[in-house]
Amino acid sequence: MSSILRCTRGALAPLFLLVTATTGLASAQIPDKFTNLKVLPTDISRADLTATMRGFTEALGVRCSACHVGEEGQPLSQYDFASDDKAMKRKARVMLRMVKAINGEFLANLPDRHEPNVSVSCITCHGGVHRPEPIEDIVEQSIASDGLDSAVAQYRQLRARYYGSRAYDFTDQPLIALARTLSQDDKATEAMRVLEVNLEFLPESSMTYVAMGQLHERAGEKDKAIEAYTKALEIQPRNRMAQQRLRELKGGGGK
Ligand code: HEC
Ligand code: HEC
Structure with missing residues (x-):
């Protein structure tokens, strides 16, 4: 059980300290007895529970009310924390079980495991957002549903907010x-x-020029392809992809 708490070591350690220092205030509004714990130890202290919950909010970039029945701005004492009405809480409980299995079963039985151990926690995958979706998938879906311009706008917004x-x-x-x-x-x-x-954000990305070269080649635009690979080599003289493609395009004599 303690693995859940232990796994928040590392990235969340400073958060934990901070929380412990301020729990006097926060946990005063949180009940003393917990009536609906199905994964966390039922005898968990109020301080540990509060720290774990703060860890959830931080790892997912949400407030308590994302998972618990209660209104933002309302005192925590009026929340119904035991209720399972919100789907987010039910999902979080599945996640809690998953993380426990990863750390307690799979990683614990890893052959020749390195010391000190590395464990998985919510932030490992979530990194501060409730839906840990790769940015390329977000943009791809956005292109399909809303078109290229809004997909690009969305990328810019996400970058401005999360970079x-x-x-x-x-x-x-x-x-x-x-x-x-x-x-x-x-x-x-x-x-x-x-x-x-x-290129707008990373003008020195030689691999982006290589990818452009490949697109031009695919479109039969040999000159533009050469231009792109040449640019890639200017930025990164040892770029082997660019070297190889240039050799072939220039040496091939129109093949
Ligand atoms: C991502 C979802 C999520 C967030 C955000 C979250 N919690 Fe929880 N909380 C849970 C889950 C899941 C449980 C039940 C754990 C279990 O079954 O062992 C729980 C249980 C609790 C309980 C025990 C309720 C009982 O009586 O069984 C309290 C109290 C609590 N949370 C307080 C908070 C507070 C305060 C915050 C904000 C700082 C918070 N939670 C944020 C998911 C969340
Ligand atoms: C191994 C990676 C991984 C870890 C670790 C992980 N999650 Fe998740 N979580 C995911 C993925 C992936 C999804 C999205 C699943 C989907 O909707 O397709 C998700 C979804 C969720 C959701 C639903 C979000 C929504 O908007 O519907 C909640 C809540 C959640 N996780 C809570 C947690 C909590 C709390 C922890 C730590 C106890 C945790 N997760 C640990 C990968 C992870």
Whole structure:
């Protein structure tokens, strides 16, 4: 059981300390006896429970009211924490069981496990958002449902809000991967556009130029492909993909 609490070590440790220091205030409004714990130990102290719950809010970027019956702004003493009415709470309980199984069964039985152990916690996957969805999937779905312009706008908004947090990967890789998928689906315009967005934020991404070169090659635009690979090499002279494609395109004599 303690593995659930222990697994919040690491990234959440500072949070824990902070919470312990302020629980006097927070937990005064929280009941003393818990009547509906199905995964956490039923004899958990109020301080540990409060710290665990604060950990949930931090890891998922939500308030208590996302999972518990109660109104934002209302005193916590008026919440019905024991109620399972909210789907988010029921989902969180499944997650709690999952994390317990990962740490307590799977990782605990990992052969030749390294010391000190590394364990999984809510923040490992969630990174501060309640739906831990890869950014490339979000953009891809957004293109399909709302069109290219709003998908790009959504990427910009997410980046403005979450850049520097653990929530989403804003390196060049997700949009390059997405461009590849789009290109395979014969969506060259969309693919080029997401690569341009990459360059807007990461102008030194040589792999983005390589991906552009590949798109141009696919479209039969040899000169533009050469231009893109050349740019990739300017930025990163050892880029082997760019070297190889250039050699083939220039040496191939129109093949
Ligand atoms: C992501 C969902 C989620 C969030 C956010 C969340 N909780 Fe919980 N909470 C749960 C789950 C799930 C349980 C039940 C755990 C179990 O069954 O062992 C629980 C149980 C509790 C209980 C015990 C209720 C009882 O009597 O059984 C209290 C008290 C509580 N939470 C307070 C809070 C407070 C205060 C916050 C905000 C700081 C909070 N929770 C945020 C999911 C959440
Ligand atoms: C191994 C990765 C992983 C870990 C660890 C993890 N989650 Fe999740 N969680 C997910 C994924 C993936 C989803 C989205 C599932 C879906 O809707 O397809 C999700 C969904 C949820 C949801 C539903 C969100 C919504 O908007 O419907 C809640 C609540 C949640 N997790 C709570 C937690 C809590 C609390 C913990 C820690 C006890 C936790 N999760 C640990 C991967 C994880």
